[in-house]
């Protein structure tokens with residue numbers, strides 16, 4: 001009898017239990033992707049052209065012929081770009097709706113080098129030293145960074161890179177907008193702070209950050225007008241100048257590209 005109780009207790013310990021935070025992330029993103037909850041923010045992303053150009057160039061360079069993990073892939077948009085260059089791409093997300101959608105889209109595109117898996121980014125089911133590149137778009141600010149930086153380092157091969165495109169959390173005006181639109185985000189997400197970037201230095205041998213989008217936000221109201229493109233180009237140059245001449249302003253940017261290296 002005692003041994004039966006012991007076996008039941010031991011098996012309960014072995015069943016992975018999802019924390020409330022992870023449950024909230026999964027439920028929110030299932031709803032967000034199926035109901036388009038984040039659509040109202042799309043207009044702001046029209047200004048991302050400059051940072052995305054840099055990001056895509058870097059991703060192309062590091063993924064060519066390599067083994068790549070997309071971390072928090074959502075319904076798969078970035079994965080379809082990475083799959084064009086990588087030898088093998090595995091993309092994971094905690095949202096089963098996202099993984100189902102991405103898998104169906106990959107089938108329609110006849111992708112043979114890509115696999116989508118429902119998985120917790122803080123508990124990766126991969127061996128140590130599995131990937132040359134780990135990439136994530138707007139994912140690590142949803143995670144416990146101590147755990148996820150450790151996991152990313154573990155699955156990266158020596159010489160591997162991790163690249164993240166993430167929002168920052170120091171700009172008062174952007175934070176005010178975030179507070180005013182709670183339906184567009186999860187209660188646990190935390191746009192990155194400089195302390196979070198400093199934490200990355202404890203886990204990785206090389207850390208570099210590029211900051212994007214401060215004055216460029218002023219182009220958003222003109223997104224449907226003919227002056228948008230030239231105005232955005234001018235503001236991109238202005239941002240570069242501000243971040244070069246006034247380094248203390250960098251943390252007020254909206255987004256950053258974080259490049260982490262394991263020796």
Ligand SMILES: C[S@@+](CC[C@H](N)C(=O)[O-])C[C@H]1O[C@@H](n2cnc3c(N)ncnc32)[C@H](O)[C@@H]1O
Pocket residue numbers: 022025026029071072073074075076077078092093094095098119120121122136137138139142143
């Ligand atoms: C802002 S969305 C970004 C999705 C995608 N990278 C994109 O660019 O469209 C954040 C993503 O992180 C996923 N996520 C949140 N917590 C996670 C976790 N612990 N493990 C895996 N994915 C997680 C969500 O399900 C969601 O797809």
